[in-house]
Amino acid sequence: MSVRIKVCGVVHPDDAQAAVDAGVDLIGLNFVRSSPRCLDLRKAEEIARRVEGQVERVAVFQDAGWDEIERVLRRVDVERLQFHGDEPPEDVEMQDLPVIKALRGADLEAADRYPGTILLLDHPTEGGGRGRAWNWADAAELIAAGFDVILAGGLAPDNVGRALQELGDLLPWGVDVATGVEGEGYRKDPERIRSFIAAVRKAEEAA
DSSP states (O other), rough: OOOOOEEOOOHHHHHHHHHHHTTTEEEEOOOOTTTTEEEEEHHHHHHHHTTTTEEEEEEEEEOOOOHHHHHHHHHHHEEEEOOOOOOHHHHHHHHHSEEEEEEESSOHHHHHTTTTTTEEEESSSSSSSSSSOOOOGHHHHHHHHTTTTEOOOOOOOTTTHHHHTTTOOOOOEEEESSSSOOOOGGBBHHHHHHHHHHHHHHHHHHH
């Protein structure tokens, strides 16, 4: 199966459509209040409607309360949630929608707390959309242990191929990019998205 490609932090409906047209599998809608890509509900609704039925839409939260999550989900249709904070396993298990749980680096002990959950591995200390590269090869241990892993943190068109090569003959469930395909104002650049996808597919063929 192909490596899934997730473009996170989409802030405009046109960017969402460009990502879909390029061939991404998931887009992330950011509801983390401290993030510069955080969406208000009206804009999030507009983005979600624009690509309805064309791509998997993921709502991204960080240590949000139940009221906040429900407030978003009443207005914005998504297929999956992503938790990017210190949410405990019981919070993940209580969700009706499938969940992606972000971890700081390739932490096997932390991964064991979320069996059956797709794990997004970001920079060990500088995660959460900051675009910082890390030792992506560390993810191989979790993939080999049977975890479904999304590789994230500092990925861009010019390094995602190398990141995948560092995993040897293992491939992650997916890869996640935000900063690496952005232009001005956190807008996603269609050409960079296409280049990113091409680099993933090339590395995938060589694995």
